[in-house]
Amino acid sequence: MNRPWISKRKFFLKFISMLVVSTFLFTGVSVIAGNNNTNDNQHSLNMGTDALNIQNLKDNNSDIGFVKDTLVLTNDSLIGGNFNSTKNGNGPLCETFDPLNGYIYVTSCCSNLVSAINVSTGKVAKVIAVGNRPTGIAYDPENGLIYVIDSNSCNMSVINGTTSKLEGNITLDVRPNAITVDPSNGHIYVASSSNIIDINATDSRIVETINLNSDPGGIIFDPLNCYVYISNYARSDVLVINGKTGKYIGKIITCIESSGIGLNPLDGYLYVANSHTGTVTLINGTTDRVVTYIHVGSGPRGVIFDPFTKSIYVTNFDSYSVSVINSTTNSVTKSIAIGSQPYGEVIDPLNGFLYITNKYSCNVTVINPENCKLIQSIKVASLAFCEVYDPSNGYIYTLSYLSNSITVINSLNNTVIKNIKVPENPCAESFNPADGYIWITGYFHKYITMVNGACNVVKCNRLDQSPNPNRMPLFSPGKTVFDPASGNVYGIFHPCIMVLNGISGKFLNFIQMPLSPSYVLYDSSNENIYVGGLYSGKISIINGKTDEIINNINTGVPSNQAVYDPDNGNIYETSSRTNEVVVINGTTNNVISNLTVGDNPTGIAFDPLNGYIYVANSGSDSISAINTRTERAIGNIKVGKVPNDILYARSDGDLYVTNCKSGTISIISTGAVVSKDYRITFTISHLPPGQSWGVTFNGENQSSEKNCISFITSNGSYSYKIGTVLGYVAVPSSGSVIIMGKDISIHTKYESFLGSSEFLVILIVAVVGGLLLFIFVRKRNR
Numbered sequence: 001m002n003r004p005w006i007s008k009r010k011f012f013l014k015f016i017s018m019l020v021v022s023t024f025l026f027t028g029v030s031v032i033a034g035n036n037n038t039n040d041n042q043h044s045l046n047m048g049t050d051a052l053n054i055q056n057l058k059d060n061n062s063d064i065g066f067v068k069d070t071l072v073l074t075n076d077s078l079i080g081g082n083f084n085s086t087k088n089g090n091g092p093l094c095e096t097f098d099p100l101n102g103y104i105y106v107t108s109c110c111s112n113l114v115s116a117i118n119v120s121t122g123k124v125a126k127v128i129a130v131g132n133r134p135t136g137i138a139y140d141p142e143n144g145l146i147y148v149i150d151s152n153s154c155n156m157s158v159i160n161g162t163t164s165k166l167e168g169n170i171t172l173d174v175r176p177n178a179i180t181v182d183p184s185n186g187h188i189y190v191a192s193s194s195n196i197i198d199i200n201a202t203d204s205r206i207v208e209t210i211n212l213n214s215d216p217g218g219i220i221f222d223p224l225n226c227y228v229y230i231s232n233y234a235r236s237d238v239l240v241i242n243g244k245t246g247k248y249i250g251k252i253i254t255c256i257e258s259s260g261i262g263l264n265p266l267d268g269y270l271y272v273a274n275s276h277t278g279t280v281t282l283i284n285g286t287t288d289r290v291v292t293y294i295h296v297g298s299g300p301r302g303v304i305f306d307p308f309t310k311s312i313y314v315t316n317f318d319s320y321s322v323s324v325i326n327s328t329t330n331s332v333t334k335s336i337a338i339g340s341q342p343y344g345e346v347i348d349p350l351n352g353f354l355y356i357t358n359k360y361s362c363n364v365t366v367i368n369p370e371n372c373k374l375i376q377s378i379k380v381a382s383l384a385f386c387e388v389y390d391p392s393n394g395y396i397y398t399l400s401y402l403s404n405s406i407t408v409i410n411s412l413n414n415t416v417i418k419n420i421k422v423p424e425n426p427c428a429e430s431f432n433p434a435d436g437y438i439w440i441t442g443y444f445h446k447y448i449t450m451v452n453g454a455c456n457v458v459k460c461n462r463l464d465q466s467p468n469p470n471r472m473p474l475f476s477p478g479k480t481v482f483d484p485a486s487g488n489v490y491g492i493f494h495p496c497i498m499v500l501n502g503i504s505g506k507f508l509n510f511i512q513m514p515l516s517p518s519y520v521l522y523d524s525s526n527e528n529i530y531v532g533g534l535y536s537g538k539i540s541i542i543n544g545k546t547d548e549i550i551n552n553i554n555t556g557v558p559s560n561q562a563v564y565d566p567d568n569g570n571i572y573e574t575s576s577r578t579n580e581v582v583v584i585n586g587t588t589n590n591v592i593s594n595l596t597v598g599d600n601p602t603g604i605a606f607d608p609l610n611g612y613i614y615v616a617n618s619g620s621d622s623i624s625a626i627n628t629r630t631e632r633a634i635g636n637i638k639v640g641k642v643p644n645d646i647l648y649a650r651s652d653g654d655l656y657v658t659n660c661k662s663g664t665i666s667i668i669s670t671g672a673v674v675s676k677d678y679r680i681t682f683t684i685s686h687l688p689p690g691q692s693w694g695v696t697f698n699g700e701n702q703s704s705e706k707n708c709i710s711f712i713t714s715n716g717s718y719s720y721k722i723g724t725v726l727g728y729v730a731v732p733s734s735g736s737v738i739i740m741g742k743d744i745s746i747h748t749k750y751e752s753f754l755g756s757s758e759f760l761v762i763l764i765v766a767v768v769g770g771l772l773l774f775i776f777v778r779k780r781n782r
């Protein structure tokens with residue numbers, strides 16, 4: 001019996017089923033693709049300031065530890081988690097004043113930044129990234145531009161004074177040393193080691209290059225005669241250039257190496273700072289003859305004339321002072337004590353204040369010339385270099401050779417309790433358990449300073465017994481070590497190892513080394529001293545009883561620092577050249593393995609609690625952890641900028657990392673984490689009341705019919721995923737979050753899938769696809 005309606009019904013059912021299947025396939029793929037997008041949202045805690053940059057607390061391998069606190073040395077504040085200072089410039093050098101906006105522009109040679117200081121508020125208003133190692137800076141009143149010479153990138157950065165933004169660069173093809181502006185002709189004069197470059201400020205075109213074969217220390221323009229004067233450091237003279245013609249006229253013999261140069265525009269007299277003799281050469285600008293020499297402080301650098309007080313101010317780099325010279329009598333009337341290594345200076349013509357950059361204490365000091373008093377210090381950075389731990393009191397002594405000081409940190413509460421001034425560029429320190437003193441060596445001068453547990457400098461011995469008076473201690477961490485068996489101290493005194501009595505600090509012996517040493521290390525298992533080779537790729541072994549070299553180990557790579565593991569008797573040596581840690585068997589003195597770590601590894605420490613070796617990678621801003629049982633690098637911990645030294649503190653079992661460029665100390669917890677718990681709350685919107693939804697956070701699942709779900713957890717980095725709801729799409733559907741000492745919340749919006757434009761497109765595609773699929777199946781059945 002023929003029933004056509006049954007055939008039509010089968011046809012309709014087949015078509016509907018095909019359409020449903022194709023719709024499900026297309027919509028299901030879309031929903032799954034949307035929910036598996038793990039990169040569509042990442043949350044981080046906003047601390048309310050753009051000066052701090054937050055990074056992950058933990059590496060993927062949480063067993064190695066994480067940064068629990070960061071000690072900021074600029075204000076001695078302790079901040080939870082890992083923080084990097086991004087607004088502070090390092091190594092402030094020179095400055096200029098823009099009268100149109102009232103800003104002081106300060107170059108920071110170590111961080112490649114120019115800080116714009118608002119003189120009305122006394123705070124850094126803006127930071128401008130320029131070229132490599134900015135040094136000299138000058139303001140052009142004709143066009144309102146600021147010109148910065150970038151000594152390492154061989155160009156000049158141009159900053160718009162109105163917007164305080166970088167406008168462009170002028171290629172110089174030489175390494176510039178000094179800069180000045182001639183407002184009479186609109187030209188800029190840049191001095192390099194061999195010539196003077198004349199640049200037209202209107203079109204930024206190099207007009208002429210004058211070959212001088214000099215080493216300029218300073219440059220200045222004289223509006224009275226339109227001459228440009230360049231102090232010549234290498235040849236002990238002052239070069240004279242005609243500012244109108246750009247031609248070399250001649251030179252003024254000073255007989256002393258000169259650095260900075262200043263001008264009294266009222267009488268045309270030049271003041272040239274002589275850094276080696278502690279004097280200022282007075283030159284008559286009319287006759288170009290030396291009038292007299294004025295004695296100032298030690299290591300004078302910058303010279304500037306104050307039109308308000310008619311005085312000359314000279315920054316004394318080595319004696320931390322500013323000398324005030326009466327321009328009428330040309331005699332020093334006052335000396336003002338100031339920060340570490342004052343260098344550049346500028347006068348604010350609006351308020352008459354004197355602003356002085358302190359190169360290595362990383363701040364700008366403001367002086368009122370009327371009473372010669374310090375009225376403010378504007379911080380721009382702080383540099384920490386290396387550190388040592390005193391087990392008797394639990395103190396950590398952090399050394400900064402740039403600011404000639406030691407910051408004392410109580411490791412029990414991680415607070416700064418004292419800052420100790422030490423002399424003449426300290427470069428390394430070591431704890432002597434025999435007398436409980438901290439021993440500090442100097443870089444440019446031969447001495448040993450001793451600091452007792454009460455944080456007082458108790459002794460400073462000069463080391464004048466050197467066979468070569470020109471030898472200086474090598475600038476590299478890890479330069480002194482104490483031998484408890486002999487009671488002696490071994491330190492690098494390039495290119496030798498110097499032996500001192502551990503009690504009296506008196507000189508005992510010199511041990512001549514084959515090549516430049518990089519570190520000294522004591523091996524308690526054999527009572528030998530290990531000395532690394534900075535360039536040689538060898539380790540020399542010294543017998544601690546006879547002070548004789550008994551063996552040499554060929555590692556094949558240059559070294560930086562090393563640490564001894566008493567558990568396995570191995571020595572671990574960092575090599576920044578190869579980004580490796582060399583493992584040496586302390587018994588056989590053979591190289592066991594070469595472990596690849598981060599970029600430019602320097603500092604290294606051993607943690608006896610977990611048996612791991614931790615390596616500071618100054619090039620990748622991280623700490624690598626090495627498992628000494630498997631001799632493998634197992635993970636990294638992100639820290640501050642340029643970590644260069646790392647220390648283990650037995651009082652709390654934490655690691656302390658000095659971050660040279662960010663001016664901070666990262667405190668890493670490697671043991672059991674005892675921290676406060678925080679709440680992370682997920683909220684939703686646009687779901688019907690009573691509709692169930694869920695969240696997967698750190699592997700834990702929760703669901704609810706309410707509009708919020710909460711989890712309790714500690715500081716760390718976590719991932720999450722929002723559950724799917726039929727007919728809706730979660731935005732965001734997944735992501736990661738960093739919890740750092742604060743409760744946070746994440747909001748998700750469920751968008752109706754049926755009402756979206758995506759659904760309409762998918763529906764049309766599904767209908768067409770279902771129709772095509774039905775036709776294909778029907779043809780096959782025939």
